[in-house]
Amino acid sequence: xxxxxxxxERLYLRQWQPSDFAIFxxxxxxxxxxxxxxxLLSATVSDIIANKCQQLIEDNxxxxxxxxxxEDSEKSDxxxxxxxxxxxxxxxxxxxxxxxxxxxxxxxxxQGYATEAARASLKFAFAELALDEVVAFTAVINKRSQSIxxxxxMTNTQDNFYHPALSSDHPLAEHVLYKINQxxxxxxxxx
Numbered sequence: 001x002x003x004x005x006x007x008x009e010r011l012y013l014r015q016w017q018p019s020d021f022a023i024f025x026x027x028x029x030x031x032x033x034x035x036x037x038x039x040l041l042s043a044t045v046s047d048i049i050a051n052k053c054q055q056l057i058e059d060n061x062x063x064x065x066x067x068x069x070x071e072d073s074e075k076s077d078x079x080x081x082x083x084x085x086x087x088x089x090x091x092x093x094x095x096x097x098x099x100x101x102x103x104x105x106x107x108x109x110x111q112g113y114a115t116e117a118a119r120a121s122l123k124f125a126f127a128e129l130a131l132d133e134v135v136a137f138t139a140v141i142n143k144r145s146q147s148i149x150x151x152x153x154m155t156n157t158q159d160n161f162y163h164p165a166l167s168s169d170h171p172l173a174e175h176v177l178y179k180i181n182q183x184x185x186x187x188x189x190x191x
Contacts, residue, residue, distance in 0.1 A: 001061045004128070006120045013065035013083060013117055016054040020066050020079040023105070024050050027081065032106050036142040036172060038165075053082065062124065064101065067117050080108045083117035085125055085134070091164045094177060097135050098125060102148070109144075118152045126185045133181045137161075139172040146176060153188025154178040 006013035027033045028041035028049075041049070056063040064084040081104030088099045100121055102114045125131045136154055138145040146156070157177045166173040180188070 001059060003057055004061050004124065006065065006117075006124055007070070008116045008120045010070055011113060011117055011120075012068050012070055013120060014068060015057050016050055016066045017079070021047055021050050023079045024082075027103065027105050030106060033103065036139045036145070038170070038172060056086070062129070065117075065121075067104070067113065080105050080113060083114060084121050085129075088135075092137075093161060094135060094159075097133070098129075098131055100125070100134050100136050100152075102145075114148050115151050118148060122152060122180065122185055126182050131182070133179055136178045137175045139163075140174045140176055141171070146178070149178040152180070153184055154180040155184065 003015050005015070022043075025041075025043040025046040028046040029043070031040065034040050053064045053066075057065065062085055064082045064086055067080050067083050069078055069080060081102065083102040083104075084100070086099050086101060088095045088097050100118055102118060104114055122134060125134050134154075136145075136149050138149075140160065149156075155178060157179055159177045161175055161177065162168050162173045163175050
């Protein structure tokens with residue numbers, strides 16, 4: 001399988017490298033980065049996730065790509081997080097589906113990197129994978145991610161649900177579901 005590498009004006013969405021793993025583990029142990037996740041992750045669990053992301057890209061040619069900066073010689077190719085696509089088969093009422101997701105180091109928040117990389121991922125989803133639809137979901141209280149979903153042309157379905165991995169009284173249990181289809185992607189200038 002040919003591994004796809006996506007390029008935007010400022011970023012590469014690429015295969016994971018061994019040097020990314022320690023940075024990813026630091027991200028996953030950061031309370032701010034993990035604010036809308038049930039718990040912080042140990043380095044061991046973080047490495048398992050990174051290995052899985054790497055293997056899925058190897059097997060499928062796409063997935064949750066490692067994101068790095070193109071320019072700025074001092075930080076060139078520096079891992080800043082992941083953005084990409086994943087086949088979701090979890091016990092969710094809208095699965096199976098392909099979701100788009102992101103997680104960036106907090107020092108790269110607020111600079112448009114997640115939005116830029118997400119647009120490239122959606123373009124790939126519609127142009128290369130010929131998907132009819134892509135979903136995104138997050139905790140109701142995660143307004144920052146919902147803002148990105150809206151910026152990339154996704155629509156809140158108003159079909160909130162309780163994540164099956166969390167107890168219904170958990171503060172992160174209630175989730176919003178966003179979707180975008182091919183036609184909406186064209187209107188949002190994704191392709």
